[in-house]
Amino acid sequence: MKNEEKNARAEISPAADITAAPALKTAALTKRFRGFCLDGVSLTLPRGCTLGLIGENGAGKTTFIKTVLGIINADGGTVKLFGRDTKDDFELTKQDVGVVLDTVGLPGGINARQFGSILKDSYKNWDGELFCSYLERFSLPPKKKYSAYSRGMKMKLGIAAALSHDAKLLILDEATSGLDPVARDEVTDILFDFTKDGERSVLISSHIVSDLEKVCDYIAFLHGGRLLLSDEKDRLLERFATLHCDDKTLASLPEGCVISKRRTDYGVTALVERRLLPAGCEVSACSVEDIFVGMIKGERKEISN
């Protein structure tokens, strides 16, 4: 390879390196239940990035993750991890995937030490010393029975296990919901460190949007089994804004500009698309949570109309 090519390649972040297969790619992933349908979700998580999957309760986040992992059989669509279809020797691919679901299912009589021993025989790259160091860091007694752990301790044990086998992809489903703010902050730091090398990726689902906003590069909104939006976090924050105005100004805005609105004592607060705003409109920055809530409210209004 010529020197100029090498230098150019070194400057490109792994996340933008299009020759590397994405950590996760779903195409029209579908699962039908009575009363709910995960409807053709197509999502890509590039390598070296963190994708936050946001949705209200019952949006389909857990169904999506379980379908990706094969815990639920999909009715349609494909799932590829690191470019490999999950229908082909998925157990080999799972060596590189660490998973923490909303509940860590372990028999109550087992303790952390026995759990480590079980995982040592499951993963080729299991690092027992690293696992013990995480037990210490999270203050988890290794000989205490799993049934005696609190919800937060159970979650931390699951996280410790997921981080101790050199996983290339971490999938967390509501993993921080049961944790106190200090522990959530600690997990956020761990996730930052996890993706620092630019090769490892994280898919994290939560309805605590503030946690995701800190750590995610990409955000995807799931609502009623459908993917409303999926984009880079920074691009989303540039695309949408909060407008404080009166009814007259609101009425004068072009169609499609206002995603949702809320009346306050001082007028109207609206979530708007910046590019559709007339020149001269003063807006303020919004958070991912604002965008999420605004889009859901906008969706509900459409459904009710």
Add this chain to the structure above:
Amino acid sequence: MKTKGLVKNHICVAFTTCRAFFLIVLVWAAVLVSSELSSSIAVFIGLFCGVVSISVFSVSDSSGFIVYALTLPYSRRQIVSAQYIFSFLTALSAFAIVFASMMARGAVSGELSLETAAVGASVSFLAALLPSVIALPFIMRLGPEKGRLAYIVVVGGISALAATSFTITPEDLPLTSRIIGAVSSNAFLLSAAVAAGACVLLLISYFAAAALFSGRDM
């Protein structure tokens, strides 16, 4: 062994949640050695060992471990394999316990008989495997609660069938009667036939469970 981690989990669960059954098995073994009761009580040792297997699988399923195992580097077939390997190991334990107990009984009574011990151990082996053979396909497909109900229905059906089979006489099945007669006359052949039959049933049950589990949404 690719399923070593899962089998290890089952063994850990057995030792943490089924201690009472181990105690019962040891008590029955002691009764078998020291009492004058018929050696057919050896079958109860097998049955209790079989109950240990089913209890372990129920605990694993209801605790959510099977769902967790699906996130580990195991295929669905390997998850099923681990359960059948564990069943086989408990049945082997039953075989060993009964064989040792019956040899000890023979030594105590002065009527040591390798044939009797072999037959008793192989029947116990079959008894230990039967609960898993019948119940596991249902549990893997329906979960522990519905699986248990289905198991009860099937056992009820088999019992009703067995009751009607008492009306069949050897003259109705001459070839079968001759084979059974030839095998029964040789205790070691009988033991081997019983053990082999149990293994065949286990294999059939395994393939059924693997097929049923592949379609289950957890």
